[in-house]
Amino acid sequence: MGGAEQEESFERFLKWAANLGISDCPTNLSHHSQKPTSCLGHSLTVSQFPDAGRRGLGAARDIKKGELVLRVPKSVLITRASLLKDEKLCSVVNYKTYSSLSPTQILAVCLLYEMGKGRSSWWYPYFMHLPRSYDILASFSEFEMQALQVDDAIWTTEKAVSKAKSEWKEANLLMEALKLKPQLLTFRAWVWASATISSRALHIPWDEAGCLCPVGDLFNYAAPGEESNDLENVEHLVNASSLEDTSLSNGETTDDLAGDQVDIRSERLTDGGFDENMAAYCFYARKNYKKGNQVLLGYGTYTNLELLEHYGFLLKENPNDKVFIPLEPSMYSFVSWPKYSMYIHQDGKPSFTLLSALRVWATPPNHRRSISHLAYSGSQLSADNEISVLKWMLKNCIVILNNLPTIIEEDSLLLSTIDEIENFHNPMELRKLLCASGGEVCAFLEGSDLQKGKNGSELMFSGKTKRVIERWRLAVQWRIRYKKILNDCISYCTETINSLSSQNISPMRTK
Numbered sequence: 001m002g003g004a005e006q007e008e009s010f011e012r013f014l015k016w017a018a019n020l021g022i023s024d025c026p027t028n029l030s031h032h033s034q035k036p037t038s039c040l041g042h043s044l045t046v047s048q049f050p051d052a053g054r055r056g057l058g059a060a061r062d063i064k065k066g067e068l069v070l071r072v073p074k075s076v077l078i079t080r081a082s083l084l085k086d087e088k089l090c091s092v093v094n095y096k097t098y099s100s101l102s103p104t105q106i107l108a109v110c111l112l113y114e115m116g117k118g119r120s121s122w123w124y125p126y127f128m129h130l131p132r133s134y135d136i137l138a139s140f141s142e143f144e145m146q147a148l149q150v151d152d153a154i155w156t157t158e159k160a161v162s163k164a165k166s167e168w169k170e171a172n173l174l175m176e177a178l179k180l181k182p183q184l185l186t187f188r189a190w191v192w193a194s195a196t197i198s199s200r201a202l203h204i205p206w207d208e209a210g211c212l213c214p215v216g217d218l219f220n221y222a223a224p225g226e227e228s229n230d231l232e233n234v235e236h237l238v239n240a241s242s243l244e245d246t247s248l249s250n251g252e253t254t255d256d257l258a259g260d261q262v263d264i265r266s267e268r269l270t271d272g273g274f275d276e277n278m279a280a281y282c283f284y285a286r287k288n289y290k291k292g293n294q295v296l297l298g299y300g301t302y303t304n305l306e307l308l309e310h311y312g313f314l315l316k317e318n319p320n321d322k323v324f325i326p327l328e329p330s331m332y333s334f335v336s337w338p339k340y341s342m343y344i345h346q347d348g349k350p351s352f353t354l355l356s357a358l359r360v361w362a363t364p365p366n367h368r369r370s371i372s373h374l375a376y377s378g379s380q381l382s383a384d385n386e387i388s389v390l391k392w393m394l395k396n397c398i399v400i401l402n403n404l405p406t407i408i409e410e411d412s413l414l415l416s417t418i419d420e421i422e423n424f425h426n427p428m429e430l431r432k433l434l435c436a437s438g439g440e441v442c443a444f445l446e447g448s449d450l451q452k453g454k455n456g457s458e459l460m461f462s463g464k465t466k467r468v469i470e471r472w473r474l475a476v477q478w479r480i481r482y483k484k485i486l487n488d489c490i491s492y493c494t495e496t497i498n499s500l501s502s503q504n505i506s507p508m509r510t511k
């Protein structure tokens with residue numbers, strides 16, 4: 001579809017949405033005498049935001065924090081229940097053979113079935129404007145996975161891919177019983193459906209698989225602000241293990257601390273949620289917006305790896321990003337905090353629990369009991385103790401960085417090369433030019449394929465290769481941010497060690 005055609009089709013979609021009662025005008029009455037031509041225009045407009053999610057929703061006027069900016073009636077939400085109104089689908093899905101499939105697997109199958117109806121689907125105007133492909137971790141091939149470089153991230157990706165594969169295999173019988181078209185039975189189609197759900201479904205109280213929300217799923221993401229980190233205090237941490245993880249909009253859970261979980265719940269109230277009284281999904285402004293600014297939604301609290309896993313993007317500045325470093329059991333066995341609370345913050349500072357656990361670990365065994373109350377309250381135990389903890393951190397960050405195949409400067413150079421690859425119009429020449437770059441770039445070129453352009457003369461990368469480039473870029477961006485956090489931690493430790501050494505105050509010698 002060309003640009004103008006695409007625009008027209010999108011306008012038809014917004015009109016379709018308006019006729020179904022979707023509205024960005026809080027006073028809009030459903031029994032309007034005139035048929036609306038768009039569901040947007042009063043509070044929101046669709047715009048391109050190249051630095052934050054591309055297509056998204058901008059403020060059509062100045063908006064005040066807390067204002068209702070969009071309402072999507074329950075009848076328009078795409079849920080398992082609404083899709084299962086199809087009699088054939090319902091009779092097959094409810095057959096007991098498939099009772100072991102999860103709600104999300106069932107929703108994915110129903111979505112593929114509905115997509116298979118093409119133009120005759122009631123939701124066709126919505127489906128037309130869904131992304132064709134996604135960059136979530138489950139879609140990563142071996143090449144992009146290795147580009148992450150860090151074992152933890154590679155392991156998370158392998159797990160995401162194998163989970164998607166096994167869920168697809170489990171759902172195969174049902175999809176075959178529904179006689180889905182061959183292209184909808186493939187693993188690629190399955191990843192598409194799962195990624196559509198993972199990256200776009202919103203939380204609803206009556207179905208853990210969530211719902212797809214036309215127009216409501218055009219909001220891009222901004223991380224919940226610094227305030228969630230301020231919540232990191234002793235009380236929250238001590239209670240962490242007794243609280244269950246909160247199910248996020250994508251049906252996944254985050255391994256975050258209880259304090260952050262409490263924050264997610266209150267965050268969701270100001271952002272959006274299903275309102276029983278209005279029988280609609282309602283979205284509220286989380287802050288004041290000036291006309292033209294992008295209106296953003298906080299889907300939850302995620303690290304960059306979690307954002308990549310569930311949504312297929314990451315943030316340059318993510319206040320919730322974390323780096324976990326390998327710890328020996330002896331380092332956290334003297335304290336009762338969970339291991340997942342021990343990490344390095346995105347600004348390079350060790351988390352409260354990591355620092356406290358290491359302070360206890362660096363204390364001679366016969367003193368541990370007497371200082372544990374100080375460690376639990378977050379106090380430094382002594383200058384010597386603090387210095388040995390920070391030296392341990394420093395050494396380990398250096399070891400981790402030295403074990404990775406490239407340094408940040410090389411990665412940044414590679415990012416510019418990736419941009420060149422993408423913008424180069426004659427890949428044959430590019431191939432010659434880049435083969436000298438060696439390593440990762442050559443591995444990419446060996447795996448890439450070229451195809452004839454529309455006029456038959458020039459050669460172009462295939463769509464598949466373009467998607468590889470996009471994921472490769474994400475992997476390199478991710479590892480740069482990871483290394484930056486470790487570098488910042490090294491600076492933080494060095495500065496603090498220097499300052500403590502110069503003060504030379506040691507109220508309690510422990511080591």
Ligand SMILES: C[S@@+](CC[C@H](N)C(=O)[O-])C[C@H]1O[C@@H](n2cnc3c(N)ncnc32)[C@H](O)[C@@H]1O
Nearest residue numbers: 052053055199200217218219220221311312313
């Ligand atoms: C619910 S959709 C938002 C609308 C989406 N941009 C669209 O055009 O359909 C979520 C997806 O938008 C993109 N996205 C959202 N927020 C983003 C951000 N801050 N930076 C980059 N991409 C973002 C990601 O691809 C994500 O999976």
